[in-house]
Amino acid sequence: MHFTSERRLEDGVLEREFTLGEIPGILWTPDSSPAPLILLGHPGGLARMYPRLSARARHSAAQGYATATLELPGSGERPRSDAAEQARADLQRAVRAGKPVDDGIVERLVLPLVEAAVPEWQEALDALLALPGIRGPVGYSGGVIGIGLRLAVVEPRVAAAVLFAGSYVPRRMFEEARRVTIPLLVLLQWDDENNDRQLALDLFDAFGSKEKTLHANMGGHTGVPGFEGDDVNRFFARHLE
Amino acid sequence: MHFTSERRLEDGVLEREFTLGEIPGILWTPDSSPAPLILLGHPGGLARMYPRLSARARHSAAQGYATATLELPGSGERPRSDAAEQARADLQRAVRAGKPVDDGIVERLVLPLVEAAVPEWQEALDALLALPGIRGPVGYSGGVIGIGLRLAVVEPRVAAAVLFAGSYVPRRMFEEARRVTIPLLVLLQWDDENNDRQLALDLFDAFGSKEKTLHANMGGHTGVPGFEGDDVNRFFARHLE
Numbered sequence: 001m002h003f004t005s006e007r008r009l010e011d012g013v014l015e016r017e018f019t020l021g022e023i024p025g026i027l028w029t030p031d032s033s034p035a036p037l038i039l040l041g042h043p044g045g046l047a048r049m050y051p052r053l054s055a056r057a058r059h060s061a062a063q064g065y066a067t068a069t070l071e072l073p074g075s076g077e078r079p080r081s082d083a084a085e086q087a088r089a090d091l092q093r094a095v096r097a098g099k100p101v102d103d104g105i106v107e108r109l110v111l112p113l114v115e116a117a118v119p120e121w122q123e124a125l126d127a128l129l130a131l132p133g134i135r136g137p138v139g140y141s142g143g144v145i146g147i148g149l150r151l152a153v154v155e156p157r158v159a160a161a162v163l164f165a166g167s168y169v170p171r172r173m174f175e176e177a178r179r180v181t182i183p184l185l186v187l188l189q190w191d192d193e194n195n196d197r198q199l200a201l202d203l204f205d206a207f208g209s210k211e212k213t214l215h216a217n218m219g220g221h222t223g224v225p226g227f228e229g230d231d232v233n234r235f236f237a238r239h240l241e
Numbered sequence: 242m243h244f245t246s247e248r249r250l251e252d253g254v255l256e257r258e259f260t261l262g263e264i265p266g267i268l269w270t271p272d273s274s275p276a277p278l279i280l281l282g283h284p285g286g287l288a289r290m291y292p293r294l295s296a297r298a299r300h301s302a303a304q305g306y307a308t309a310t311l312e313l314p315g316s317g318e319r320p321r322s323d324a325a326e327q328a329r330a331d332l333q334r335a336v337r338a339g340k341p342v343d344d345g346i347v348e349r350l351v352l353p354l355v356e357a358a359v360p361e362w363q364e365a366l367d368a369l370l371a372l373p374g375i376r377g378p379v380g381y382s383g384g385v386i387g388i389g390l391r392l393a394v395v396e397p398r399v400a401a402a403v404l405f406a407g408s409y410v411p412r413r414m415f416e417e418a419r420r421v422t423i424p425l426l427v428l429l430q431w432d433d434e435n436n437d438r439q440l441a442l443d444l445f446d447a448f449g450s451k452e453k454t455l456h457a458n459m460g461g462h463t464g465v466p467g468f469e470g471d472d473v474n475r476f477f478a479r480h481l482e
Binding site for chain 1: 431442445446450451452453454455456457458459466468471472475479
């Protein structure tokens with residue numbers, strides 16, 4: 001992990017860009033230390049997602065959390081995968097047509113992404129937790145929900161997760177969902193144009209965690225109300241201390 | 242409204258029992274004044290429900306809210322209705338048998354209760370808001386969800402409601418739900434033995450409010466996690482100030 005830039009934001013948060021091998025990422029740290037770490041999930045495209053990610057990072061830093069994120073395979077400046085691009089186009093075509101999305105398309109899009117991304121996030125965890133002032137247990141917060149799901153199953157350092165149900169999950173991952181046991185907060189936008197409501201409810205039902213809470217709000221994919229940011233902080237305060 | 246008893250609880254909350262005509266009720270007030278009022282809904286049987294109601298009242302008082310509740314028609318010491326008793330028995334038999342509950346049974350149980358209870362709660366509001374130190378706008382918090390739904394439609398002094406989806410609602414009330422416009426927080430116990438999950442999700446979908454949030458948690462009817470009490474307080478803080 002190499003830091004490539006460093007700047008102090010207005011509210012005192014230190015923002016550092018880094019590369020992990022070829023993969024770009026960003027780390028935000030608060031003044032207080034040691035800070036528990038939250039991994040910020042997103043749909044890919046760090047530059048495009050930066051405004052929302054940095055807002056979440058600063059909101060978390062105000063409560064004493066460090067946050068970090070990584071570019072996803074096939075997004076931003078990273079090499080594209082023809083198969084993933086094809087699957088994404090197929091999914092978007094089905095969604096635009098208002099048709100039920102074939103699970104085969106979802107599998108082609110999500111499974112390779114999860115397989116490729118999760119080991120990278122685990123490698124990032126190794127590097128981040130070796131930095132001074134950052135500590136576990138770790139939280140995961142955001143999408144892609146399939147990545148968060150897989151991390152919750154395979155990565156014991158992740159102790160609690162906020163999963164944004166704003167993307168499709170192949171039915172094949174429901175078996176995996178039953179093996180999740182960490183506390184979960186699942187955020188669902190009731191009229192999310194990027195997801196299927198019933199699929200999200202079925203996935204919430206499938207998670208094996210004894211403590212799991214669903215927060216559903218009105219509006220589309222990007223309309224999560226501001227007060228949910230406070231709820232996310234309180235959720236992590238209960239589970240990462 | 243006549244006060245029949247008065248005592249100061251350990252945490253400084255003033256608890257007063259009253260009668261409104263023949264109907265018993267309880268009012269809890271914090272030290273601070275004027276306090277916004279929250280009506281505490283419940284399934285009937287004030288004596289049986291007292292431990293949970295007073296806990297909710299004290300939690301609300303700690304945030305500066307007055308709370309009040311009324312006995313429901315046909316519950317506690319109030320005269321029974323044969324028709325309601327029969328409908329309740331029919332509903333319990335259907336639930337025990339694990340069968341889908343016929344909407345006709347739900348109508349026979351819930352509609353007369355809503356019709357009888359809501360004018361009483363409105364009359365209580367007249368009396369409560371005339372007391373010194375208590376002010377609107379008013380919140381409603383709890384079950385019976387049909388009563389909260391009707392109050393949200395017909396009572397303009399109720400400005401926000403936390404509805405506990407722990408009881409059946411006849412499908413005929415869904416039209417009414419579309420006319421609700423106040424902010425709502427709907428609490429759902431995912432495995433509530435007293436309700437049907439899909440009915441609760443359909444009802445949440447039907448509410449006409451632009452701001453509505455669903456919080457679903459694991460466990461049965463009485464298993465609402467303690468942290469939801471804080472969420473309820475924060476919801477009212479956003480809407481009753």
